[in-house]
Amino acid sequence: MPYLLAAEADKIQDFIFRSSRLREVVGASQLLTRFCRSIDDTLAKKHGGQVVVNDGGSFRVIFDDLAKARAFGADLAELYRLALGGSLTVAEPVRLDGDFRKANEQAGERLRWAKSRRQGAIAEVHMPYVAFCASCGVALARKRERLTGRRATNRSSYICEACRAKAAERDRKPRAILDELYEAYCTSLGTQPTINLDWPEDADDIARLDLRQRNYVAYLVADGNGMGRTFGMCGQEQLTKLSEGLSPILQDSLAAAAASFRNVVSEQAHMIPMIPLILGGDDLFALIPAPYALDFTRRFCLEWERRMKKLADEIGLTDLPRPTVAAAVVICKGTYPYALAHRRAEALLKEAKRQSKLLAAETGEHLSAVNFEVILGNRLAGQEDDDAEHSRIVRLTLRPYWVCDGDLSQNAKERGLEIKTLLDQRLTLKDIPSKRLAELRRCFEDVPTSITIRDRNQTMQTWTNRQLDNVLQRLSTTSRAKLETALTTLGKSRNDSNSDHHWREIRRGDATPFAHGMLDLLESWDFAQDLEYRPDDYEPQEEEA
Template identity: 25%
Template structure:
């Protein structure tokens, strides 16, 4: 019997979702793509006698037993994407699965489909913007790419939108009113515990839930080398189908458990922007973000392992990890700037993951973060060079952080850092003394010792004891030792003190 693998991948997902700086349009775009990917595509495949292996994160994989059915399915779903989104497109590959007795026929077909998709996506050109062809059209006031076709009156403001932005905004309102995906999972999960829980719908609402004067956080996470893991361990349709269901459940459950301690006044402490495949983007109150991020990264492997065990898959969840970037700033900080900074932080965290994996062979989740207190146009690299690079081999930071201890690795874990900050805060350690301690890091080495003696003399006995305990938890011998030398990945010198002060108001 002939058998065909159909692989789908949405083109330029992030470009479509983040085409504007407006939360409603971003949420609407993400949720609309999720419905297309995880509901409409599956129904369409069934209509054409296809079987779903997985669907999520903008990608999908199906098996068909008739070539014409596979082609009919692809043609219909390509039309559907354009009809529903007015812009987003999807790339497809149809590959015959060999029916020989050789092993790994499924993996061979999967690899072939992946190569075909990469070629198609590389050649995918964005559609021409009518605005540039017809100068007498007024461009959309949000994306600036397409002609205005909708005039909406909202709170004395006129919204003049193109069809693409209007479609996204309309779907966002539907998500809010009907609690569609990705919200639906969390409404259902907590329904037995708390009826009537609601999501905040604006960044201002989230900011009002914060203890730190209207700050919010943008959390961007991604799985580490999940593709390589699939190649090594999931060599059949059945295994890949089971794993995709387990992964989806593990990520959603871990998010739910991570945010549960912070539910107050019948409101969820986050807005889910994107949850699909091994990607997630959440927006949370600033003072909750670091704890939510740490909770997620610490608990993810356990919930994944529980799912693997329940499905009788003999796979060790410690072979999978996540990396994360967290940006904290005021709710009025531009949303696209949040996204770009968190994306850069995520890449930094992934670099640390890669270095640790190469050196130790261990899958360790990692995180990088940045608190932005004023508007800036600087890139993360520029910020690092300007704020944290003291000299060729001295750094006023330990970022990014591992979430678990690594043998021979001197840096503290993210949990260590959060615990020390929480302890100092709960003990009401004077902020001015913490700031003075931080400032000594930036003084010339020749006067460091004198400054530390003066600083020590200003501490009360209980403060001195607290400082000694804290510094040991952070990998420093005493509070008089500002730096430690890293001998695992480099021989440079690092200090966690700047990081500690930066997050002090957000734990």
């Protein structure tokens, strides 16, 4: 009687992010990928197992009998501990009676049960008069040696075995993730791979691509929508092909967006303009350039949709709804801690996924969504989140935005705007003097939000007549006409709905707050370019001082 075993690595992000240097973060991600791929030809073969899934720290393996499955599970957990220094949860094998989908669902339930009831704790050995690792600051150092990398100094540092292995994996040839991604990048560019490729090593390298020389970078997080349902629809062979195809889809989509960026931005032409920190399954965390970051993300989402739809058709998932992905971008200084950027991006991603899920549940329509935030200087992320109560009445943002390769439906428009709309208005308003843009931003930041729903119409009319009009009157006729058009596009026409303001009513769950996208545009001004246009196309021709 065959059995299906499910196993999954614990706290993968803690393992990857435990190092302070991005070189070691990349190495950790590659180390996990190489470990997963090696199981098929090593441990699974030893125990006579048939691998169905072995990617992203997740495993599904079929065995002929229960004893072999249990022995494999024990060896897998121990091998993971020895190779990566972490823990891996193994569920009790499930009998496979011919219905793979049912067995896979039961295996998933047993795995969640095992994770929730994991007992015991793994602690680092502590002794007096020992040194902690200079990179992670958590584990005990094993060696004192000079760190590798182009910015490494000649000084030796104490380093633990785990960080040492991550750093070695980053420079190891062949590289599980970087080499494949570089090949996809060259394919998208239409060039041949070269030996002297130059990957960024840290945020400082990507910050050199900031066109305004202010050292901003962007962190991109993405996750496929409804992937649990997609996996649940798969038979055994479909699940294997889907698991094998997800990482290449991420790689190709990220490479295509990076190639589009490289085609319009020539600075640092020798360097690949992105670095993947986590890339496995349908999960992505990557460091990308801040300029064009929103369109970079939009193009990534569209490419992912296209490739995922192609894969679903190839493996016979004909009843699958339109594949969509949620993405979040955090734009910050290169010195901002990547772990904090990731934490904020995950919160933004959660909101994007929620909006996509609500749209599908309420209308049956499936769209990808993009959320973003610009962190100025080194302030803490999320400090300006809307108050939960007041955001049901007035929201200063339209985020998250939809991603659509065409016109939005009326249902989608009632819930937001397409991200391309924001990019179009960035080009339209490029000639407005920076002084007036600053005044406009302060004007929108001062919108009253602590109001009742009964008074909001009158409050917005008063704000428009007294504050917004004061800014508009200082513009030339041409600039004012462009700004009026943008105010209408990112909100509504001033005289629509028997009201004298541009704030539009949108649907957010069971609430219908007033919202506008102008502040989103002004906050992301330096990063909202369209990759159809070169940087020179955005140089302003100011009409007035």
